[in-house]
């Protein structure tokens with residue numbers, strides 16, 4: 001278990017009750033403003049002492065109020081990256097990075113400077129001063145500095161929140177690479193559904209200081225009801241796929257998922273590259289018959305596995321498509337009219353706009 005939390009905390013009028021366990025390589029703490037994400041991350045990092053409870057990271061007890069255990073922040077071996085990079089302005093990038101090492105005992109310094117610099121693509125910045133870096137570059141250096149302290153866990157508290165969409169898009173591939181190739185698990189604070197859909201392997205949902213759900217990213221993102229303030233617009237299924245081929249003449253790329261093939265706008269990725277596709281529930285239409293003579297390029301066959309109970313106008317219908325799980329948001333009237341029920345074979349028409357470019361791609365710019 002990477003993180004095991006069971007705690008209660010009170011600050012002013014705010015009450016936080018958090019209980020979850022995560023094995024995720026990248027655990028997202030998701031929730032609206034004021035839900036308690038930063039408070040929770042600060043408790044894990046040792047900046048706040050919880051009123052009661054336990055925090056374990058990789059099997060090590062960091063806090064246990066019953067047993068009087070509270071490991072101070074500098075002994076936790078937890079790296080921290082904040083919303084603003086907080087680099088030392090009087091040190092160049094190389095010395096900022098090396099600063100990360102100072103507090104790690106020499107025999108425990110295993111992080112490879114060149115490997116981390118390569119992973120984050122900051123080799124060409126080493127002699128630059130922080131004031132000359134873009135926001136995205138600064139955050140990559142801050143992440144590198146945190147990793148060079150050989151942390152057991154890296155906490156990222158909305159590290160992209162102050163960046164514009166272009167800078168965010170520039171930094172996502174590096175976080176994905178750390179997630180997939182690095183050996184330090186991460187906790188990311190975020191209130192963006194597209195961001196967690198792209199990056200998270202495990203999601204903890206917070207609302208008003210309560211953990212309302214936790215689980216694998218693909219399980220959690222299916223449930224629109226968990227994201228009441230974002231609305232159901234963003235929820236849907238995460239599907240892993242590979243680039244099968246490019247159709248240059250049409251400017252298209254064909255992806256292969258367990259559910260079948262998916263055609264999207266041309267992606268700058270090599271054949272064989274893996275991508276993660278988010279299929280939003282509101283962008284899926286169900287049909288009992290195989291649809292013909294339609295302009296939609298993406299139709300997947302599946303079997304209804306569940307229909308969520310709901311009193312609202314729409315319900316979530318979950319499909320099993322060759323092992324991939326899809327969710328369609330369907331009106332209750334349509335459920336009745338079409339006689340939808342578990343076990344029924346259906347066809348899912350995916351509107352082409354459902355392929356959210358932000359959720360596509362785990363390739364580095366170098367591969368493009």
Ligand SMILES: Nc1ncnc2c1ncn2[C@@H]1O[C@H](COP(=O)(O)OP(=O)(O)OP(=O)(O)O)[C@@H](O)[C@H]1O
Pocket residue numbers: 011012013014031032033034035036037038039040191
């Ligand atoms: N020192 C404090 N004393 C009293 N209340 C506090 C203190 N710090 C934070 N709070 C309150 O605790 C609640 C949770 O704050 P927190 O910063 O953890 O939320 P958040 O989910 O990280 O929000 P955001 O996304 O806006 O950063 C808020 O209502 C906040 O006003």
